[in-house]
Amino acid sequence: MTDRLRPIPPEDWTDAQRAAAQEIINGPRGALYGPFVPLLRSPELMGHAQRVGEYLRYRSAIGVRLSELAILVTAREWDQQVEWAIHAPIAQQVGVPPDVIAAIARHERPAAMLVDEAVVYDFCLELHRHKRVSDRVYDDALALFGEQGVVDLMGVNGYYTFLAMVMNTARTEAPASSAAPLPD
Structure with missing residues (x-):
């Protein structure tokens, strides 16, 4: 099956996409991969999701x-x-x-x-x-x-x-x- 939402080339990112991607790249994940590739189409959702995930993955109770x-x-x-x-x-x-x-x-x-x-x-x-x-x-x-x-x-x-x-x-x-x- 073909990937429906392939990576967007960085030169084609909007300012909002660039900011959301950079937040992930600068965080503990260190790169934009997996679910964040399709989620980049909705940078605000991606930003909120990655912060929730960062807590749950690295600091949960x-x-x-x-x-x-x-x-x-x-x-x-x-x-x-x-x-x-x-x-x-x-x-x-x-x-x-x-x-x-x-x-x-x-x-x-x-x-x-x-x-x-x-x-x-x-x-x-x-x-x-x-x-x-x-x-x-x-x-x-x-x-x-x-x-x-x-x-x-x-x-x-x-x-x-x-x-x-x-x-x-x-x-x-x-x-x-x-x-x-x-x-x-």
Whole structure:
């Protein structure tokens, strides 16, 4: 399938696009890639989205390891190859075990997870598949992460669902990655 919203050459950017792109390039991401390529068509939306994402990815109350785990569950639930290609290697780097990553890729519940990983996995899966979270899973997340952590976990799921919708619609091509693509 052809990428519907390919990169816009920098010389063709409007002033608003240039400013929004520069904010991303100057931030922790260091480059304009993935969902920000199609989002550049709406620079104000892109700017707001990237600030939300920067918080959720780098500073959320649940920490980077669990945020990355939630991103992988979201990527798998949305069959989102770009998110998977970018975040599977990062997840492994920050301590998510390779067998957990591989099980998520196969749409299987990982056999051996730490307690906090299992809570995040269950929370994300219920939220994506049932559009709500059971009392048991909510209470488990609340006990581990507090209210801010639960809200941030909801935020990670929502934000990466938004990015998955953008990239699935735009047919954004996955970058080269050390991670194997998600199986069909």
